[in-house]
Structure formats: C-alpha cells, structure tokens
Amino acid sequence: MKIQEVIDRLMAYHPDLGDAETCDGIKFGDAQVACTGIVSALVPTVEVIKQAISLGANLLIVHEPTSYLTPDWSEWRADFDCQVYDEKIALIQAHQLVIFRDHDHMHAHQPDQIFTGVLTYLDWLPYLTATQTVPFGFTVEFPESKTLHAINQELMTKIGMNGLRYVGNGQARIKKLAFVGHLFPDAFIPQQEKEDGTWTDYATELIKSMAQDGIAWWTDVKKIS
Numbered sequence: 481m482k483i484q485e486v487i488d489r490l491m492a493y494h495p496d497l498g499d500a501e502t503c504d505g506i507k508f509g510d511a512q513v514a515c516t517g518i519v520s521a522l523v524p525t526v527e528v529i530k531q532a533i534s535l536g537a538n539l540l541i542v543h544e545p546t547s548y549l550t551p552d553w554s555e556w557r558a559d560f561d562c563q564v565y566d567e568k569i570a571l572i573q574a575h576q577l578v579i580f581r582d583h584d585h586m587h588a589h590q591p592d593q594i595f596t597g598v599l600t601y602l603d604w605l606p607y608l609t610a611t612q613t614v615p616f617g618f619t620v621e622f623p624e625s626k627t628l629h630a631i632n633q634e635l636m637t638k639i640g641m642n643g644l645r646y647v648g649n650g651q652a653r654i655k656k657l658a659f660v661g662h663l664f665p666d667a668f669i670p671q672q673e674k675e676d677g678t679w680t681d682y683a684t685e686l687i688k689s690m691a692q693d694g695i696a697w698w699t700d701v702k703k704i705s
Contacts, residue, residue, distance in 0.1 A: 486539060487506070491585070494585035494589070495589060503551060504581050508554060509578030510576070513578075517536050519531065519540050522544060523543070524544070526568055529577065532577065539580065540577055542580070546572075560692065591608060591618055602634065603638070607620040619658045
C-alpha cells in the first residue's frame, strides 16, 4: 500500500472541512512510495523521528509542527538561521521519511479527538456532557462530587504524571469541570509575517534567544545533570 492510500483513508475518516485553509497535510517526503510502517506521535521530536527510523517506518503522523513555526511550512521562514532545524530536516530527508500533520481535522470532530483521548485515559468519557458550554473545550459532570485533591491524584495516576501544580483549595468538592484549549499563540508575542516574508511569533522568538544568546539546549542540560 502506498503512503498516499493510508493518508486517503485517514482523511476519509475525518470530517470534510471543504475549502477551509488548514495546517494539515504532507510536510515532507514522497507519499507515492510504498508504506513500510506507520508511527503516530503528538510531536515530531528528533527522538521520535529516530525511533520511527529504527522501527523501519517511513510514515510519521503527527499533531504538532515539524518546523517549530505555527503555520508549519516545509521551509524555515523565521528571520534567523536555525541549525537545529537544518539538522532535523537533514535526518528526515536522509531516511526518506514522510511526515503528515493531522491537527485541524482532529479538532474538527465532535467531540474533539484530542479531548476524547484524554477523557478515555481518565475513564471520564461517560461523564461528557452533550452540550459544549465553554469555548474550545468540553465539560464533564461526575455522578458524585470529588475533592480537587482526589481529581489531581486521579490525573497523575491515570495519565502517568509525576507531579501536578494547581491553584485552589484541595478539599473543595468538584462535580463539573471543563477541559479547555491551550493559550492562544498571540498571548505573548503577536504572530505575524514581516514585509520581507519572514515569520515571527512567540515560539520563534524563544528559539532565537536560545540560539543567539547561548541559552542551554537539552544536550547541554544532560551534561551537567
């Protein structure tokens, strides 16, 4: 089976968004080659890419950007050179991987597929209310109220977290709660395309500071840990 056939089946499963402009699609590679294996991941980190290569898979389906830029173009469009990005793309190309991003279509499902996955892990899907009452979010209502502390322990145990921060009274009893989306990209630095065609947003400005000001990368952290 060709990679394109796999993608076609995936898209047939999703809601049809018509002519809506999305960030989904093939970001790298030739989808007309035979599929040797599929890896699905939230983020296409270098570790994930290497794992896909080690498994002999040539199709990587991901939810978040490969290029670190919010629109996820196939080329680097920030106003500075990024060696980390260049090395990442070289790895993808050397092993002829196809990367397909599946983001907007997943969020178009009702209920949203990302929220559904979290609710399934928590065994809370039966408590999902029928009406979406919060913007870009979903509400669950327990048969009986639980303390905030108990909910936090449940989150840690079922999702596999080793810690959790919260604000509020741990003994407060909760019967209804909402899962909502992450902060909007414009929350700190407005995303924009400059007159010279380069792109800037919160994420690229952070990466720029790390690259230009010598802030430690993960490889440096490991050396001193």
